[in-house]
Amino acid sequence: MSATLSAAISGLGMAGLVRNQPLEAGDLALQAIDLALADSGLQRSDMDGLLLAQSPVASDKSVNLKLQQRARLRNLSLLQVVEGEGTSALQMLHTAAFAVTCGMARHVVCVFADAPLRGGRTGAQAFGTAKSLSGVAGLRYSSGIFGAPALFAMSARRHMALYGTRPEHFGTVAVAARAWASMNPRAVFRDPLTLEDYFAGRPIAEPFRLHDCAIPVDGGIAVIVSAVDAFTGLKQPPVHILGVGQGHPATVQHRDAEDSAHAGVGRARTTAFAMARISLAEVDMAHLYDAFTYMSLVALEEYGFCARGEAGPFVAGGNTSPGGSLPVNTGGGHLSGYYLQGMTPLSEAIIQVRGQAGARQCKRHDVALVTNVGGNFDYHACAILGSRETRP
Amino acid sequence: MTDGISPALRPFPLQDSSSEPFFRALEKRMLMIQRCTGCGSTQIGESSCRHCESASLDWIESSGLATLYSFTIVHIAYHPSFSAGVPYNAAIVELAEGPRLFSNIIGCANEDLRIGMELTVEFVSNGPGYLPDFRPLEQAPGAEQGAWQQHGHFTARRASA
Numbered sequence A: 001m002s003a004t005l006s007a008a009i010s011g012l013g014m015a016g017l018v019r020n021q022p023l024e025a026g027d028l029a030l031q032a033i034d035l036a037l038a039d040s041g042l043q044r045s046d047m048d049g050l051l052l053a054q055s056p057v058a059s060d061k062s063v064n065l066k067l068q069q070r071a072r073l074r075n076l077s078l079l080q081v082v083e084g085e086g087t088s089a090l091q092m093l094h095t096a097a098f099a100v101t102c103g104m105a106r107h108v109v110c111v112f113a114d115a116p117l118r119g120g121r122t123g124a125q126a127f128g129t130a131k132s133l134s135g136v137a138g139l140r141y142s143s144g145i146f147g148a149p150a151l152f153a154m155s156a157r158r159h160m161a162l163y164g165t166r167p168e169h170f171g172t173v174a175v176a177a178r179a180w181a182s183m184n185p186r187a188v189f190r191d192p193l194t195l196e197d198y199f200a201g202r203p204i205a206e207p208f209r210l211h212d213c214a215i216p217v218d219g220g221i222a223v224i225v226s227a228v229d230a231f232t233g234l235k236q237p238p239v240h241i242l243g244v245g246q247g248h249p250a251t252v253q254h255r256d257a258e259d260s261a262h263a264g265v266g267r268a269r270t271t272a273f274a275m276a277r278i279s280l281a282e283v284d285m286a287h288l289y290d291a292f293t294y295m296s297l298v299a300l301e302e303y304g305f306c307a308r309g310e311a312g313p314f315v316a317g318g319n320t321s322p323g324g325s326l327p328v329n330t331g332g333g334h335l336s337g338y339y340l341q342g343m344t345p346l347s348e349a350i351i352q353v354r355g356q357a358g359a360r361q362c363k364r365h366d367v368a369l370v371t372n373v374g375g376n377f378d379y380h381a382c383a384i385l386g387s388r389e390t391r392p
Numbered sequence B: 001m002t003d004g005i006s007p008a009l010r011p012f013p014l015q016d017s018s019s020e021p022f023f024r025a026l027e028k029r030m031l032m033i034q035r036c037t038g039c040g041s042t043q044i045g046e047s048s049c050r051h052c053e054s055a056s057l058d059w060i061e062s063s064g065l066a067t068l069y070s071f072t073i074v075h076i077a078y079h080p081s082f083s084a085g086v087p088y089n090a091a092i093v094e095l096a097e098g099p100r101l102f103s104n105i106i107g108c109a110n111e112d113l114r115i116g117m118e119l120t121v122e123f124v125s126n127g128p129g130y131l132p133d134f135r136p137l138e139q140a141p142g143a144e145q146g147a148w149q150q151h152g153h154f155t156a157r158r159a160s161a
Helices: A025-040 A085-102 A123-127 A136-142 A148-163 A167-181 A195-200 A257-276 A293-302 A311-316 A333-337 A343-354 B020-027 B152-160
Strands: A007-018 A049-054 A078-081 A107-114 A203-206 A218-227 A239-247 A285-287 A367-374 A379-386 B032-036 B057-061 B065-074 B088-095 B100-103 B118-126 B129-136
Touching: A007 A025, A007 A085, A007 A107, A007 A343, A025 A107, A025 A218, A049 A085, A078 A085, A085 A107, A085 A218, A085 A239, A085 A343, A085 A367, A085 A379, A136 B100, A136 B129, A148 A203, A148 A293, A148 B065, A148 B088, A167 A195, A167 A293, A167 A311, A167 A333, A218 A343, A239 A257, A239 A343, A257 A293, A257 A367, A257 A379, A285 A343, A293 A311, A293 A367, A333 A343, A343 A367, A343 A379, B020 B032, B020 B057, B020 B129, B100 B129
Parallel strands: A049 A078, A049 A107, A285 A367
Antiparallel strands: A007 A218, A007 A239, A107 A218, A203 B065, A239 A379, A367 A379, B032 B057, B065 B088, B065 B118, B088 B100, B118 B129
16 A cells, blocks of 8 residues: 655756856755746745755765755755765655655755866766775776766667667667757757767767767756645646655676666666556656666666667657657757756656646656666666646 | 886775775785675675675685676776776676676777677786786687787786786
8 A cells, every 4th residue: 555645846946057167066056946946936935845965976065954054944844965876866856755745844945966067177077086996896997997888888788789789779869869959948969960970979988979978067956846735826837746766776796787777677666656556658758867878778678668678679760759659858868958967857857747848848748757867777766747646 | 118008007996894805815816706605606795695695605716717798998098097098998797606897808809899708817917916807718818919919008017017
């Protein structure tokens, strides 16, 4: 038996989302909170919860508890820094949903911000750092595996060997993302991208080329989660949080990344869909954590939109592109839109469910699946968002 | 030293109590793995058996034989020890006994790497210690191959061995 959430998203604020700007992450977080308040019609004094998250490799540590004072959010009933690597955004959403459902808080603002490119740094400089890793797992750095691309590239190579997935399948994920991004004014890269362009991209960690990898940006995104009975007088239609789930397989070093992906998704999916009381067929669109093209393929397969090994042809067949049967990452995702970790798919899902996506608005936008992935498939979180409340 | 050869050392992991015997054995050019005395499962650097949770683990020497589990060709040098070798391969190898390790494949051109290819360990000097790299099995250690010498950092490490 599962209880029903009574929580909905009332505000969305997006600050920065540009490559190279002067502000620290904390400043971007403050801007995002202000924008979310303005978006919702709520007052600062209405906020009684604040959840914070930063990148696990944040260059500055300015998204911290002190942000409460800087944001002038007083007398909070809930305050927490959430750390779930790439799943932090949805983990915040989950905690906020529980808090407003149970009456611990009424309006909880969840904020993530990052400024990896500040000061002119490149993505490789920002994310290719060697954390001091003890034990046998530390051999990854001895072997020259610094950033995430090489780790996921090896998982992608396994997928190719096991299922016959081809480089052009990865390429079509990037091409589809760009087609969506061309209709999103916030997307960093909006110029048309062809498969030929994809193959002309420089290799990063083979089989990944340039367009297989996320576009780092500096930015902050804040999402306000409110109790469903607290929407009176607010400016936006509620985006209901119908179901949430997490899966953290804790497979240890030298794991089969495929196994980890399977285990994490399975647990999260089962929990979330049972809570939402909907079936996969009722999902209108998917907003997937696509830091690498390959990750979208894994998610499509593990959530059951297509059989294992068939996501490449599924995407190549246009199913996830504009006009397709299952719109995926309609803002361009991490690949062509903006890489703000777990907030990227969440923010686009909110815009779509509200019906505010302009030229890229999906015709059917009542139910959205949102996924977050952390580590090398170590952590998984998902949420099912809807325009209407869960059926009793 | 010729141009393009990096003298920088590859990063070496910090040891913890569960992995200390593994790294101590590496100093003696030995590849050690843990075997559970209860169920016989193998692993490296754990405090208890991943399979049956027994804390009774023996350290045994691996055969050093492995297959290539997966690999990537990295085109960005994130660390000076790899800058001369770009593009270089990075790999996960699966030991014949079961456990997997992050490693590099030497003695094989990057374009000839194949998942499932048979490998054998080769201990490569890295400053005061050694790292367990792997090379294709059919190729005897010490056999000079052009592809190997194309990779500056590998040549540098061999030269200092």
